[in-house]
Amino acid sequence: MEAQTLSRDSILAAIRENLPKERVSRPGIPAFARQDQPIRQMFEEHLGKAGAAAHSIGSPAEAAAKLTAMFPEAKVVCSAVPEIAGTRRAADVQDPHALADVDVGVFRAQFGVVEGGAVWVTQEDLIVTALGFLSQHLVVLLDPNEIVSDMHQAYRRVRMHETAYGCFMAGPSATADIEATLVHGAQGARSLDVFFLRRV
Amino acid sequence: MSTNRPVEVATKAEQFIRQDDIHEPMHDRFLWATMQRRNAQAAALPEWEELRELASQIKEHALTHLDEYLTQFEANATQRGAQVHWARDGAEHNEIVYAILKAHGTTELIKSKSMLQEECVMTPYLERRGITVTESDLGERIQQLDGQPPSHIVFPAIHKTRKDVAQLFARTIGTDPNNDDPHVLTEAMRNNARPRFLAAGAGMTGANFAIAETGTFVVCTNEGNADIGAAVPPLHIASIGIEKILPRVEDLGVFLRLLARSGTGTPLTQYSSHFTGPRKGGELHIVLVDNGRSRRLGMADFWHSLKCIRCGACMNTCPVYRRGGGLAYGATYSGPIGVILDPTFNEYKYSELPFHSTLCGSCSAVCPVKIDISDQILKWRRVMASKSYLPLAKRLSFAVAGHVFAHPGEYHTLQKGAGPAIGHAPHFLLYNHTLNPWGREREIPKVAQQTFREWYLAHRRNNGSPDPQS
Numbered sequence: 032m033e034a035q036t037l038s039r040d041s042i043l044a045a046i047r048e049n050l051p052k053e054r055v056s057r058p059g060i061p062a063f064a065r066q067d068q069p070i071r072q073m074f075e076e077h078l079g080k081a082g083a084a085a086h087s088i089g090s091p092a093e094a095a096a097k098l099t100a101m102f103p104e105a106k107v108v109c110s111a112v113p114e115i116a117g118t119r120r121a122a123d124v125q126d127p128h129a130l131a132d133v134d135v136g137v138f139r140a141q142f143g144v145v146e147g148g149a150v151w152v153t154q155e156d157l158i159v160t161a162l163g164f165l166s167q168h169l170v171v172l173l174d175p176n177e178i179v180s181d182m183h184q185a186y187r188r189v190r191m192h193e194t195a196y197g198c199f200m201a202g203p204s205a206t207a208d209i210e211a212t213l214v215h216g217a218q219g220a221r222s223l224d225v226f227f228l229r230r231v
Numbered sequence: 232m233s234t235n236r237p238v239e240v241a242t243k244a245e246q247f248i249r250q251d252d253i254h255e256p257m258h259d260r261f262l263w264a265t266m267q268r269r270n271a272q273a274a275a276l277p278e279w280e281e282l283r284e285l286a287s288q289i290k291e292h293a294l295t296h297l298d299e300y301l302t303q304f305e306a307n308a309t310q311r312g313a314q315v316h317w318a319r320d321g322a323e324h325n326e327i328v329y330a331i332l333k334a335h336g337t338t339e340l341i342k343s344k345s346m347l348q349e350e351c352v353m354t355p356y357l358e359r360r361g362i363t364v365t366e367s368d369l370g371e372r373i374q375q376l377d378g379q380p381p382s383h384i385v386f387p388a389i390h391k392t393r394k395d396v397a398q399l400f401a402r403t404i405g406t407d408p409n410n411d412d413p414h415v416l417t418e419a420m421r422n423n424a425r426p427r428f429l430a431a432g433a434g435m436t437g438a439n440f441a442i443a444e445t446g447t448f449v450v451c452t453n454e455g456n457a458d459i460g461a462a463v464p465p466l467h468i469a470s471i472g473i474e475k476i477l478p479r480v481e482d483l484g485v486f487l488r489l490l491a492r493s494g495t496g497t498p499l500t501q502y503s504s505h506f507t508g509p510r511k512g513g514e515l516h517i518v519l520v521d522n523g524r525s526r527r528l529g530m531a532d533f534w535h536s537l538k539c540i541r542c543g544a545c546m547n548t549c550p551v552y553r554r555g556g557g558l559a560y561g562a563t564y565s566g567p568i569g570v571i572l573d574p575t576f577n578e579y580k581y582s583e584l585p586f587h588s589t590l591c592g593s594c595s596a597v598c599p600v601k602i603d604i605s606d607q608i609l610k611w612r613r614v615m616a617s618k619s620y621l622p623l624a625k626r627l628s629f630a631v632a633g634h635v636f637a638h639p640g641e642y643h644t645l646q647k648g649a650g651p652a653i654g655h656a657p658h659f660l661l662y663n664h665t666l667n668p669w670g671r672e673r674e675i676p677k678v679a680q681q682t683f684r685e686w687y688l689a690h691r692r693n694n695g696s697p698d699p700q701s
Contacts, residue, residue: 039317042473042521046298049529055291060481063278081501127463128429146488147499160462160510164455182499183484191445191480195311195510196462199487199503204455207495208370208386209413210393211261217369217417218424219455219502 065180070145071227074178077148081202082215083223087175091115094226098135098170101224105134105168111158112139112172114228127161136166136220139230140200142177144185147201150225151189154196163200169220171200175227235580237620238562240587244555247390258390259553262383266547268496269597276488285485287601290538293443293476294528300443300476301519307446311508313515320522321351327518328353328435328468329360335466337362337432341424343450343457344368345437346384346541347470347520350563350576365427367456369420376403382557382565385494385543390556424456434460438471439540440486444479447507448517451490451500458504467509468516474524474537486540489599494542527575532610536571538600545594545604551587560584567594571607574614582620585611 110117140150204219370387381387401408546566
């Protein structure tokens with residue numbers, strides 16, 4: 032601990048000694064003009080480019096039926112939402128390792144961002160964070176009224192002090208590390224589908 | 232990497248170019264395609280240039296107030312339950328990481344890509360102490376299995392063909408050597424890595440940004456590998472360079488809009504993950520690392536290099552990097568950003584790097600945080616010259632050039648071809664294939680029949696304009 036205090040103090044002292052003479056002031060971030068209307072259609076378009084897809088869903092029953100139709104082979108459907116029962120409740124999972132066998136993970140995102148087709152999801156939405164990453168496939172519920180235009184607006188909605196983990200998720204896991212060829216399902220989810228369903 | 236002889240970057244680049252007629256054209260093509268995607272993304276955003284300027288100013292602000300923001304970050308991260316450590320150099324970073332792992336009895340570590348951990352040469356250090364370290368980023372894992380450092384900061388294995396990877400995987404993880412489909416190879420690695428994620432006692436990440444206001448750090452990946460490493464094992468250790476600090480959450484709006492567009496030509500990475508204290512049921516350690524950064528902050532000509540967000544755009548646009556490949560630099564950081572960062576770690580060893588550039592300026596033009604990369608490359612050449620680190624051929628030719636450019640009369644004489652010098656002496660000095668490896672893959676342009684000066688004078692006289700000399 033003593034050595035640590037020494038390192039901390041010596042780093043900070045070195046920084047203070049070497050600070051550039053000119054103290055640059057912090058610029059304000061302006062509000063940029065928005066042109067992305069209609070917002071939902073643009074969001075779907077960007078989501079598609081990121082390798083995900085969106086579906087309009089009328090009711091929780093329809094959501095469950097849609098999920099079954101999309102993943103007929105799925106044995107383990109782990110759900111963090113009341114709308115879809117699944118075969119396992121995320122709330123019952125204590126250890127993230129227990130999610131290694133999940134075929135489809137289901138959770139609700141707080142809002143979507145047109146730019147990049149991303150959704151904001153937190154530890155509380157996932158219940159167990161690993162649900163978003165160990166599941167082979169993801170189904171994400173999103174209220175179609177909860178979409179913002181860009182990352183500036185997105186960060187105005189994010190409450191960093193309320194969660195230990197939050198993620199802008201833009202489609203499934205992807206890599207282009209072998210000959211720059213795009214492949215989905217590198218380490219995380221192989222697919223991501225957004226179900227537009229109002230929050231109950 | 233361990234010797235202190237200057238890296239012979241031109242010779243190593245030549246080896247990459249000459250190995251066959253497949254690797255170099257492929258490398259060039261992929262990176263240029265990435266650059267074109269970046270250009271399309273930049274052109275689609277009317278505020279692109281404004282964002283670059285904002286990002287540059289925010290970084291300069293943060294760096295000129297770095298002591299304040301670092302202590303603010305430390306206080307907020309600690310308050311949220313993270314344990315914050317400080318490391319003066321790579322060795323101290325590695326010791327801290329090992330002490331944490333040892334205290335937890337951890338023998339298996341899964342890590343995502345971190346240039347800082349590369350810089351600290353952490354993996355060999357931990358492996359010598361009995362820790363099994365697995366890279367989880369696909370490109371980084373390929374490089375680890377091949378015993379090579381990453382050749383690109385975003386695409387670590389971009390210099391390899393699919394055949395190279397198929398053969399490597401056949402050798403190391405038992406796949407079919409004849410199946411080089413990237414989908415199959417990626418799937419094979421996914422299945423190989425999954426048990427390692429589940430068995431690991433700790434996950435390590437780097438960080439793209441650290442937010443003073445909240446004690447948050449942000450990790451951007453496309454594979455989601457950093458998130459698995461942070462979400463599954465009970466222990467998460469993040470290595471963060473002290474220059475990664477941003478003042479506020481709202482600043483992230485600017486930087487996330489720039490990062491992936493500049494790096495891969497996509498609006499965002501697939502995952503932009505925000506860690507603020509340990510996750511439910513987990514433990515989080517943050518190691519803040521200096522390793523030469525505070526010293527660099529005091530270098531008037533070079534401190535702007537600390538603004539770098541490691542997007543790789545300068546590498547993708549660089550005509551020299553695209554042809555010669557990243558391994559030629561023999562350093563943690565390659566490409567134009569490497570040319571200006573590496574000498575701050577070891578001037579002598581990386582004294583050849585500043586000459587591995589055409590000074591075309593494209594790197595500066597695409598840098599999302601407006602680092603004056605090409606100007607710094609030129610300034611590093613001056614440093615190397617002042618320390619007499621220049622190789623003999625460059626010293627001789629620069630001496631001739633310096634004399635000639637200092638005496639305009641002789642320059643005009645040379646240009647007109649009145650003397651044999653341009654035809655013979657400078658060619659011998661500049662493009663002698665033994666003295667200067669640069670000449671081997673290129674040729675000096677032919678001297679024009681009429682010089683620009685002659686053309687200009689004649690043209691202006693014809694128009695009755697005053698002689699510019701008068």
